[in-house]
Amino acid sequence: MNHKPPFSRSAVRRRGGIYFATMSATVIVTLLALTAIIVVRIQRRSTAAVASATTCRFTAQSIIDLALHKLSETPNWRTEYTSGSWVLVAGIPDNSWSYMLEDEKDGLLDNDPYDAVRLHVRAEVDGALRLYSVLLRPKVTGNLLSNGDMESGTVGWTEYGGSCQLIACDSKTHTGKWSTGLVNRESKETAMITYLSPDDITSGASYLCEMWIISEKHDPDIRVELVVTSTLSGTKTFEFIKPLHEADKFWIKISDTLKPVCDGSITSAYLKIRDKKSDMDYYVDDASIKLDADLAGLSIVTGTFRQEILDN
Ligand SMILES: [Ca+2]
Numbered sequence: 186m187n188h189k190p191p192f193s194r195s196a197v198r199r200r201g202g203i204y205f206a207t208m209s210a211t212v213i214v215t216l217l218a219l220t221a222i223i224v225v226r227i228q229r230r231s232t233a234a235v236a237s238a239t240t241c242r243f244t245a246q247s248i249i250d251l252a253l254h255k256l257s258e259t260p261n262w263r264t265e266y267t268s269g270s271w272v273l274v275a276g277i278p279d280n281s282w283s284y285m286l287e288d289e290k291d292g293l294l295d296n297d298p299y300d301a302v303r304l305h306v307r308a309e310v311d312g313a314l315r316l317y318s319v320l321l322r323p324k325v326t327g328n329l330l331s332n333g334d335m336e337s338g339t340v341g342w343t344e345y346g347g348s349c350q351l352i353a354c355d356s357k358t359h360t361g362k363w364s365t366g367l368v369n370r371e372s373k374e375t376a377m378i379t380y381l382s383p384d385d386i387t388s389g390a391s392y393l394c395e396m397w398i399i400s401e402k403h404d405p406d407i408r409v410e411l412v413v414t415s416t417l418s419g420t421k422t423f424e425f426i427k428p429l430h431e432a433d434k435f436w437i438k439i440s441d442t443l444k445p446v447c448d449g450s451i452t453s454a455y456l457k458i459r460d461k462k463s464d465m466d467y468y469v470d471d472a473s474i475k476l477d478a479d480l481a482g483l484s485i486v487t488g489t490f491r492q493e494i495l496d497n
């Protein structure tokens with residue numbers, strides 16, 4: 186009896202091909218699904234990283250505003266802070282905000298109230314780290330005296346209070362070629378004065394006044410007065426007195442703060458310098474009066490914002 190095999194060879198090959206094709210399709214579909222899952226995970230991680238970086242960037246920029254606010258509330262910030270030392274504002278693991286002041290000129294914050302400082306901020310948010318910096322400068326208007334270095338001779342200065350003579354002097358100078366001397370004084374009430382623009386003087390503001398003095402054959406007591414006239418307070422005088430030693434041999438620097446307080450509009454202001462001790466001659470050079478830098482606040486210098494290179 187001749188039995189016919191249940192499947193012919195060609196039928197077996199056909200079924201094998203179908204099985205192989207089915208398995209291949211299954212593997213391909215599975216691989217595609219796995220790939221899709223991996224891509225989604227990568228995209229999620231990438232999106233999270235971008236979100237962290239964006240949050241980090243905005244946080245860092247917000248720290249600049251926060252630091253400026255803290256500095257405005259700390260008039261003695263030049264002694265409270267140390268150049269190059271980070272200050273932590275807030276922090277938990279992987280998330281921290283901090284800022285730092287740096288004096289790029291000499292590394293010392295407290296040796297000159299007019300030095301600019303660079304504010305560095307550092308933000309770390311969920312693994313993202315950003316550092317930015319910007320230069321800050323005191324909001325000062327500079328010297329309010331037009332001829333404080335006396336290099337224009339006696340221009341802007343005049344005698345006051347009695348018989349005396351104001352001279353441009355080139356034999357006694359602190360810097361430059363000229364100083365201004367008050368000589369032939371017949372009383373200790375005589376003085377030299379220079380007018381300021383009333384618009385430059387604000388009631389309640391602090392002004393740092395500095396100058397160099399040398400005298401002839403004596404140690405003067407220098408009285409510096411800021412005389413202010415306003416519509417409601419009349420004329421008021423704000424002053425400081427500095428007894429000097431060895432001013433007959435060397436140029437001596439005097440410095441102090443003047444704080445005029447008056448009501449109404451200021452209509453006139455002048456600076457008066459006199460020796461209240463005697464009628465001997467004295468000479469002045471490099472005089473200045475400036476809005477107090479520490480109290481004037483800080484402002485961002487345009488064009489100095491930059492992203493810092495990360496250390497790691
Ligand atoms: Ca400095």
Ligand SMILES: [Ca+2]
Pocket residue numbers: 334335336358359360361362363364470471
């Ligand atoms: Ca000079």
